[in-house]
Amino acid sequence: MIQRPLFFSVLLLVLLLISCSNYIGNEDQYTSPKRWKATFQLQDRKVPIIFELDTVPLNIHGYRVIFIDGPSKNQKEIVKIMGDSLRVALDYFGKFQLKAIMQDHKIQGVFQSQKSMPPLEIPFTAYATNEPRFTPVAKPTYNNATGDWEFTFQADAASPNLDLYQKLHRLKLYQTDSTLVGRGYYNQGFEGIRTENGFVLSSFSQDQPVFFEATFFNGHEVSGTLYTYQEKISFQGRKKSNLESTKEESSTIMTTLWRLFKVYSDYPK
Structure with a gap:
């Protein structure tokens, strides 16, 4: 018989191991039909950013933009589309916004900062695509960044x-x-x-x-x-x-936890 204190001790240990994992997930869904890849011109670099643009009937403006950065999602609800014009408020104080034109499955515009006068504008272009954020190189460094x-x-x-x-x-x-x-x-x-x-x-x-x-x-x-x-x-x-x-190690821990739970649940009381 599996004793209840023993079971919960093992459960606590498993949860502790999971919490110590270095694994970080990626929220980017490459196959999403709402996915866009934007390229911003920062200084002399072209910087890729991923976001989703979706219709939301219950939203006051009818649209939503979600920026996706690895494990994080940054959701914006003040998104206005009028004709071919797109505006996305990035903060609640009106200091940052995206202003763009949408034509032929392409978005072209600027990131605008009101923190400087006159307002500073950074150009960007975006396409609906399932391309990766960055194109992998043929021979990446052997150094591990984890x-x-x-x-x-x-x-x-x-x-x-x-x-x-x-x-x-x-x-x-x-x-x-x-x-x-x-x-x-x-x-x-x-x-x-x-x-x-x-x-x-x-x-x-x-x-x-x-x-x-x-x-x-x-x-x-x-x-x-x-x-x-x-x-x-x-x-x-x-x-x-x-x-x-690794993700595989985390998955193994979860599998072990599930099996323990099943044994405990199925054992006659």
């Missing part, structure tokens, strides 16, 4: 992005065969790939396009550049943890 990373940005006190850099100070990254996903503070999500000598990551989680470009100089340290709509800045990164776990 782990907890700490980044130091070379910013001075006059930088307009000090708050953002603080939020990006720590990231947890998980590497799969084809993608790299990440999670930071305040539900900041990232998706990227390994490159020949490092990795790249992009995000729209904090209502603006952001792009990491990193190069390994040993197995646990990188240097690189962070691109935002306001500036680009150098950084140093160090992997603070080399913990590894």
Whole structure:
């Protein structure tokens, strides 16, 4: 007979192991008919961002935009489409928005920031597609990016992005065969790939396009550049943890838990 205290002790252990997993899922659904891939021009880099555009009858404006960054979704409800004109409010204070024209299965417009005068505008183009966010390289670096990373940005006190850099100070990254996903503070999500000598990551989680470009100089340290709509800045990164776990390991734990539950449920009381 399986004793109840023993069963719940095993259950607690299994849940603890799951919570310690380094695995981070990816919310991007490549086959979704609502999926769009946008490319933003940040400084001299073209930065890919994924979002879904959907009709929502109960929404006051009838539409919704969801930006998808690895494990994170950033949902926007104030989406107005009038004729071929599209406007997406990115915050509640009217400081950030997308303004675009929709024609022939294409969206072309600007990311607009009212924080500067005159307003700063960053161009973007988007297409409905099932293409991956980044095109994988033929021979990615053998260095494994999975782990907890700490980044130091070379910013001075006059930088307009000090708050953002603080939020990006720590990231947890998980590497799969084809993608790299990440999670930071305040539900900041990232998706990227390994490159020949490092990795790249992009995000729209904090209502603006952001792009990491990193190069390994040993197995646990990188240097690189962070691109935002306001500036680009150098950084140093160090992997603070080399913990590894895989989706398969997490699945095995869940399978074991399910079998224990079935045995416990089926055993005659």
